[in-house]
Amino acid sequence: MRIKLYYDPYTRRWVQNESEDSIKWGHNFLEVTFSGSIHEKLLPFNLAVNGKVVGPIVGVLAGEGEHYELIGNPGTFLRLHHSLSSSGALCVVFTPSSLHETGLNGYIYFDRISKWVKAETPLPNIVYNRIPFRKMEKAESFQDVLAFLHKQSIPYFNPFFFSKWNTFRWLWNNPELRHHLPLTKSLTSIQALIEMLHIYKEVYIKPSEGSKGKGIFKIDSKSSGEILLLSKGNQHSFANLNDLWEAIRSHTASSPYIIQQAIQSDRINGKRYDLRLLVHSVATEKYQVSGIGVRMAGEQEITTHIPNGGTIYPYEQIKHRIDEEKIDLIVNEIGKQLTKETNSFIGEFSIDLGKSADNHYYIYEVNSKPMVFDERSIKNKGLENLTKLLIMRASTP
Template sequence: MNQIFYDSKTECWHHYETGRMFGQSQLKAGTEHSFSFSIQQQDERLGPLVGILTSGTPKGKLYGDFTRFAAIQAALQRQGGISFVFSPYGLQEEHIEGYVWLSEQRWYKCRFPYPDVVYNRVPYRKHEQRPETKQAIEQLINRDIPLFNPCFFPKWESYQAFSANEALRPYLLETKLLQTEEDLWHMLHSHKEIYVKQSEAAKGKHIFSLRFTGDNLVLQKDLQGEYIQSVSYIWDFLSKQQKPYIAQRAIAPDMQNGRKYDLRVAVHAASRTFHISGIGVRLAKKGHIVTHVPHGGEIIVQEKLHRPVRYDIIEMLAEQCGQSLCSRFGRVREFSLDIGVDESGHYYIFEANSKPMIFDEPHIHTETLHNLLAVFTAEAGFSKLMP
């Protein structure tokens, strides 16, 4: 394996030999350095060099999960690659200002060439909608740098993408974009119980259930209990929101010791297809409507489920969802699925997430990191290219 050197005085990267390509820049020969990395060589290229795009401020503050970023760099370095974290404000004409994780367990600010691949980890939807973020993404794509994943997935757009795929239709719940009070009435009278979700929310936020109990319409939120409301009251609330909401048919859920559960599936692209990187089980607190751990949910191992997980079905769903998401959103290489199970054992896709959180299960975390690095390598052209 080769060595690459960074000189903090000149803010330049060097290699023993001149002419080697590092990202989109050609290096000069030199060994003077503040620190060095081991790195792969493929023909005249050194790398891969991976840029991790997050959000920040003009004064240099960065947001994001830096524990995850450090783990990525440590794992990538063991394979002979380098990653760095940057915000849209770090993009300059000939270089990018960002931060690299050093073996001394600290972040160091450097100048980097434009990278071989960019991993989009902008942490918030509102940050992704900022003009500077959109401009940075456009600038990177215009330089022919592979960038994934291109954006968050709005729930309504994901549903539309999945609905266009005949193989996925049996695994979808009727979902409607709530544009009028009549839309809400239609869903309630068709299904008696529905979930209402903000299309652009995540992590179990901005979600509640509605169901008829006799003549009463009951609204339930996890942390606020149940309330009797009218359809007009609900619509008045929804119509004042700045973000769109969807309604989704509720299922009669399979229960684990009197508690509902769902499956969280990590998916990565590999060799022109999509594969499962891990399946986690999330068990809701008794009486709660969502399974997210911050809302009282619990992580359990698959072996504790009374109903075995159907890997054959989930593999098919991962592949078909991946292809559908690519058709709708572009270069999707990583996502997760929330899959519900009804009392007959049938699977339903609740939603897809473009920027999944770290799985707490160690074996899933290890596998997802391994497969993410494989995506970096492939997208950067250091192994068989992906579509």
């Protein structure tokens, strides 16, 4: 069933004219005032009603600029609004400073004028964390939001960005996942570099808190003794490890890096490829793959990320090579392990998964805040599963 609630942007009050009985909504069950007459300037919203409870209200936590403007992906916010609205939920985009003891001073999208409107609402039934940058999550204001949500028992996900090093350590603790992880070390000294190149002739060094393939280098130790350092569009040769270490120290000194075993990847037309998996929680300790994308490396072969020369390849054309049952097992173990290690609900994540030439699967990276997939089918299915998850979690006592 649906009920119309009306918002008055001048008095910042919500009213309804369909029931004289007490209608409540939000996490704090605030009452929606009954009004016998509705002014034409009030903004109508058609929401689900279950008995005498309206909603849910889904809060989407965004970043905040110097002048209190929203920072984040506006396309993601709009897609969430449309999907949640079609299910009778109210999508409210808010920032850390707009949360207060009894509600949100956020933004709701009004379809009639195709604009976001500032509005006062009760506390949300669930919060979806879409803070766009790691540095914003380190701010005291963000930590205050998490503390408040915890105190109020308002469910939220995902709790924070993952680092590559932490993710590796967390997954390594799971015996079922350990053999799906490339050997990885924290790159804090030349000793780690020496140890890895003693075992493997090819390794990657990656910023632990990087994304989109930025800052990644490949090191190739030739049998002749020459050492190559490869990055996007560049190649440098070194005679020894000391010279190589001096060249990369400027990167590793400014931000944490990892060093990782290079996997001999399965290839299509001579080019290596990775799988990109979008994953959502569908029940307690149960995760579902919303879609699988394929990213093929460019000629420089450093990464498969599109900004670094990678390309999209149709999954259907390689599906016969992929063991989807094995992938489902890996996905569910990852979800359960992340939940255990972070002591938080992990509702959504993406995985960069590699398949080796000998048909073994390797977990390269797990991201708590997936980027929007280019493939329309994955984008749509992911949004559908995310919407179901948000409403299901918002309705769980």
